Amino acid sequence: MSDVVIQTTNLSKELTSSLLRRKVRILSGLDLSVTRGETFGLIGPNGAGKTTSIKLMLGLMRPTEGKAQILGMPAGDKRALAKLGYLPENPYFYSHLTGREFLDFAGQLFGIESKQRRERAGELIKTVGLSEAADMQMRKYSKGMLQRLGIAQSLINNPELVFWDEPMSGLDPIGRRDVRQILLSLKEKGTTIFFNSHLLPDVNEVCDRVGVMFKGRMVVQEKVKNISGEGNYKDLEDFFLEVIAKAEADNGAAAATGTQSKEAVS
Numbered sequence: 001m002s003d004v005v006i007q008t009t010n011l012s013k014e015l016t017s018s019l020l021r022r023k024v025r026i027l028s029g030l031d032l033s034v035t036r037g038e039t040f041g042l043i044g045p046n047g048a049g050k051t052t053s054i055k056l057m058l059g060l061m062r063p064t065e066g067k068a069q070i071l072g073m074p075a076g077d078k079r080a081l082a083k084l085g086y087l088p089e090n091p092y093f094y095s096h097l098t099g100r101e102f103l104d105f106a107g108q109l110f111g112i113e114s115k116q117r118r119e120r121a122g123e124l125i126k127t128v129g130l131s132e133a134a135d136m137q138m139r140k141y142s143k144g145m146l147q148r149l150g151i152a153q154s155l156i157n158n159p160e161l162v163f164w165d166e167p168m169s170g171l172d173p174i175g176r177r178d179v180r181q182i183l184l185s186l187k188e189k190g191t192t193i194f195f196n197s198h199l200l201p202d203v204n205e206v207c208d209r210v211g212v213m214f215k216g217r218m219v220v221q222e223k224v225k226n227i228s229g230e231g232n233y234k235d236l237e238d239f240f241l242e243v244i245a246k247a248e249a250d251n252g253a254a255a256a257t258g259t260q261s262k263e264a265v266s
């Protein structure tokens with residue numbers, strides 16, 4: 001069994017701009033390798049290409065160039081999808097269902113048998129702190145409660161690998177603490193974790209390695225222990241700001257000399 005669970009080679013994506021009627025490159029030449037049991041944090045400004053990267057790895061979008069492999073299989077392969085969990089940036093819920101019913105539905109999609117679904121849903125409801133709201137219709141849930149439920153559904157199949165896009169979105173400090181604890185417990189189990197976040201303290205606490213994206217390109221990959229050896233998230237923040245400042249300067253210099261590519265990020 002290979003230790004590499006996420007592998008991308010020259011992964012690139014172009015879209016056609018409806019306004020300008022021309023092709024716009026939103027991801028360029030992403031080369032990435034994530035090993036089994038590693039927690040990788042993808043950070044960068046808005047529009048840097050983080051969500052696009054995840055969608056390409058999951059097979060939700062097709063690359064213009066390059067390829068992605070997940071668990072040794074092509075992106076989007078059903079065998080790989082059965083072994084992973086996914087929390088999108090803006091998850092959609094059937095608001096007439098209760099939280100418990102929604103988790104049961106998610107379990108059915110994975111072919112989990114009835115008794116196991118009920119047990120697993122009960123465990124996850126407790127884990128994400130929704131015990132009192134489990135039998136309430138989701139239309140009555142707050143944004144933070146929906147985010148907690150989204151995390152629970154991404155774990156219903158006990159995945160080997162999870163992709164979380166902004167998992168702390170909409171959560172108060174208590175919710176963020178709870179999600180960090182869930183991430184740390186997944187790490188202890190050996191689950192491979194790949195997530196995007198703007199919250200650098202959380203990234204600093206749980207990630208083994210980070211990648212910084214800027215205008216559709218991965219500009220730096222580094223181990224967190226090499227950035228923040230004493231666990232001070234300010235070190236990661238300073239590192240991030242320095243990397244982005246350099247990337248902006250390089251981009252500006254390329255534009256000034258007329259060598260800047262025609263790539264852009266939506």
